[in-house]
Amino acid sequence: MSTPVPRQDWPLYEVFIRSRAGLEHKHVGSVHAADARMALEHARDVYTRRMEGVSIWVVPAVQIVASDPAEADALFEPARDKVYRHPTFYAIPDEVKNL
Amino acid sequence: MYTQALDSHGKEPVPAPTEPAAAHFQARIDADEKIEPKDWMPDAYRHTLVRQISQHAHSEIVGMLPEGNWITRAPSLRRKAVLIAKVQDEGGHGMYLYGAAETLGVERAELIEQLLAGTAKYSSIFNYPTLTWADVGAIGWLVDGAAIMNQIPICRCSYGPYARAMVRICKEESFHQRQGFEIMLTLARGSAAQQAMAQDALDRWWWPSLMMFGPSDADSKHTAQSMRWKIKRFSNDELRQKFVDITVPQAQFLGLTIPDPALRWNEGAQHFETGPIDWREFQAVLQGNGPCNRERLAARRAAHEAGQWVREAAAAHADKARRRAA
Ligand SMILES: [Fe+2]
Ligand SMILES: [Fe+2]
Numbered sequence: 219m220s221t222p223v224p225r226q227d228w229p230l231y232e233v234f235i236r237s238r239a240g241l242e243h244k245h246v247g248s249v250h251a252a253d254a255r256m257a258l259e260h261a262r263d264v265y266t267r268r269m270e271g272v273s274i275w276v277v278p279a280v281q282i283v284a285s286d287p288a289e290a291d292a293l294f295e296p297a298r299d300k301v302y303r304h305p306t307f308y309a310i311p312d313e314v315k316n317l
Numbered sequence: 318m319y320t321q322a323l324d325s326h327g328k329e330p331v332p333a334p335t336e337p338a339a340a341h342f343q344a345r346i347d348a349d350e351k352i353e354p355k356d357w358m359p360d361a362y363r364h365t366l367v368r369q370i371s372q373h374a375h376s377e378i379v380g381m382l383p384e385g386n387w388i389t390r391a392p393s394l395r396r397k398a399v400l401i402a403k404v405q406d407e408g409g410h411g412m413y414l415y416g417a418a419e420t421l422g423v424e425r426a427e428l429i430e431q432l433l434a435g436t437a438k439y440s441s442i443f444n445y446p447t448l449t450w451a452d453v454g455a456i457g458w459l460v461d462g463a464a465i466m467n468q469i470p471i472c473r474c475s476y477g478p479y480a481r482a483m484v485r486i487c488k489e490e491s492f493h494q495r496q497g498f499e500i501m502l503t504l505a506r507g508s509a510a511q512q513a514m515a516q517d518a519l520d521r522w523w524w525p526s527l528m529m530f531g532p533s534d535a536d537s538k539h540t541a542q543s544m545r546w547k548i549k550r551f552s553n554d555e556l557r558q559k560f561v562d563i564t565v566p567q568a569q570f571l572g573l574t575i576p577d578p579a580l581r582w583n584e585g586a587q588h589f590e591t592g593p594i595d596w597r598e599f600q601a602v603l604q605g606n607g608p609c610n611r612e613r614l615a616a617r618r619a620a621h622e623a624g625q626w627v628r629e630a631a632a633a634h635a636d637k638a639r640r641r642a643a
Contacts (some may be wrong), residue, residue, distance in 0.1 A: 227426045228632060230419070247418045247482070250425060252631035253638065264412045267405065268489075287356045 221316040231257040233264075235271035243275050251276075346547050348393040354420040362546055365539075366476055367421050369548065374414035376440035378432070379613050382449040384456060392450060399496050400453065406489050413482040420478045431501045433618050441599060442529050445608030451504055451511075451518035457497015459519075459526040459564065465490045466560045467530065470550035479548075498567065505571040512572075517570065520576040527591070528558040528599045536596075561589050621640045 228250040234243035246265050247303040251257035265271065285293060301307050310317055339359050345352070352358055381404045388404065391397035415425045420599035431437035442460055447453065468487055474480040480622040531537060543549035568575050569610075579592030599608065 226632075227424055228628070247413055247486075248419065249412070252628075253635035256631065256635075267402075267409060278599050284355065287353070 223231070228252045228256075231261070231276040232279050232282060233257075233261040234275040235261075235265055236273040236274055237270060245275065246270075249276070254278075274294060327429065343545070346475050346545075349547075350475075352475050361542075362548075364460055365543065365546070365548065366479065367418055367423050370414055370418040370421075370479055371423070371431070372438050372440075374411045374418060374428065375432045375437055376443065377407045377414060379439045379443045379617065382616055383443055383445070383609075384453055386447050387450060387453050390450070391453075396500070403457070403493050403496060406493065410486045410489070413485055414479075417476075417478040429621070433621055434615070435605070435614055438603065441528060441602040441607065442525050443613060444602050444609045445525055446609050447538070448521075449514050449518060449558065451501070451514040452510055452522070454497050454500030454513045454515065455503060455518035455522040457493050457495075458501050458567070459497075460495060460520050461490055461493040462564060463526045463529045463560050465494060466556050470556075471548075473547070473550060475547035479569035496584040501573075505573060516573050519553050519573050522575050524594065524598075525602075527594055528596075528602075529558055530554070530560065532596065532599070533594070558588055561591055565574065565589050607608070 229252075229291070230248055230250055232248050233246050235246050236243045249257055249260040249264055251260050254276060256276055261274050261276055266274070297303075322641055325625055338357055342357065342359060342362070352362075384400060384407075385404050388397060388400050391400050402635075415428060418428060428437070432439070442463075447456070465487065468483055468490065471483045472480055473486055501515055501518075504511040514591065534540065534552045534554045535643060540549060540552050544552075565580070577592045579590070581590050582588075583590050602610070605611075
């Protein structure tokens with residue numbers, strides 16, 4: 219057997235697919251690739267074998283900045299008591315139409 | 318394909334239920350919340366998932382070999398195109414699953430190294446040979462059929478990335494099973510020799526397919542913990558029973574005989590009862606002594622080593638392009 223090569227993956231890319239025109243790109247998974255072009259081709263092979271997409275984004279996984287679940291309260295709690303941002307907060311008499 | 322309850326003889330620590338973080342975690346699972354990669358999770362949950370998802374991924378990859386064996390000898394261009402598409406899907410399933418495992422903080426290269434070193438398990442079913450074209454039909458019908466039975470509940474698994482990968486996989490498996498059944502149907506309606514070939518394939522794949530559901534519940538030590546974590550939703554025996562109940566009538570439709578003289582319909586229970594499974598055979602295959610274990614691993618190692626220069630060249634090329642652009 220040949221000398222063991224130190225294991226190293228190609229960089230990881232996160233894959234986003236637009237399933238059809240008019241819809242947003244949606245995260246579907248990831249691929250490893252040596253470069254961006256190869257990442258697109260791998261994403262095509264892995265995630266669109268049945269016409270699942272008309273457009274692909276690949277983003278180097280290391281470039282994604284994500285919020286920390288431990289901060290979820292600090293980030294999202296302030297919106298919780300602002301029910302007046304929803305239309306149902308306002309009581310309008312039934313007789314009033316088209317409002 | 319193909320997950321299998323292989324973990325029954327592993328050892329894993331069970332989290333102390335008094336630990337507040339663990340209690341909070343369990344409460345989230347009990348409330349049917351999904352766990353996502355960056356969420357806190359007990360080490361044992363993480364390790365169980367890494368092992369199960371990577372074994373599942375390895376099974377998809379090794380699973381390409383028995384059917385790949387027949388691509389060049391498929392009886393028509395249609396059958397060949399279908400078989401290539403099916404085998405390519407299995408490769409894709411492996412990719413979805415390695416990707417899901419990586420969200421738990423392991424590297425793909427590390428998982429593949431475990432497979433090639435023979436320290437990681439994969440489904441026992443792929444250590445059986447594909448001797449005739451009918452085996453391709455039997456695999457699609459029975460092996461993918463058993464896989465679907467195993468995998469559909471995992472679409473509701475508590476770990477988000479695994480559940481999502483499984484939804485994608487399950488959508489693709491139905492074609493695998495139907496093309497296999499169609500092959501069996503064609504043979505079953507064919508000449509006496511073709512019928513005999515179909516029967517022979519069923520004779521050889523029936524029991525190994527039942528073993529795909531893993532050890533019987535009495536011997537399955539980790540089912541309870543996996544159920545509490547909602548990684549597993551049904552026990553091995555429950556899934557096996559469901560598979561038998563739907564598959565026996567299909568065999569009857571084909572005019573084939575299930576190779577089990579003890580098989581009988583239990584009117585009271587509304588289930589088919591089967592004869593005993595030979596668990597010594599299952600253990601022997603898991604321990605590396607099935608008909609094709611050595612051949613399968615040798616094929617994976619050869620493919621990996623033959624591709625090494627390609628991976629290195631692509632990385633070197635990308636590196637050079639980056640430096641030129643800088
Ligand atoms: Fe399949
Ligand atoms: Fe599969």
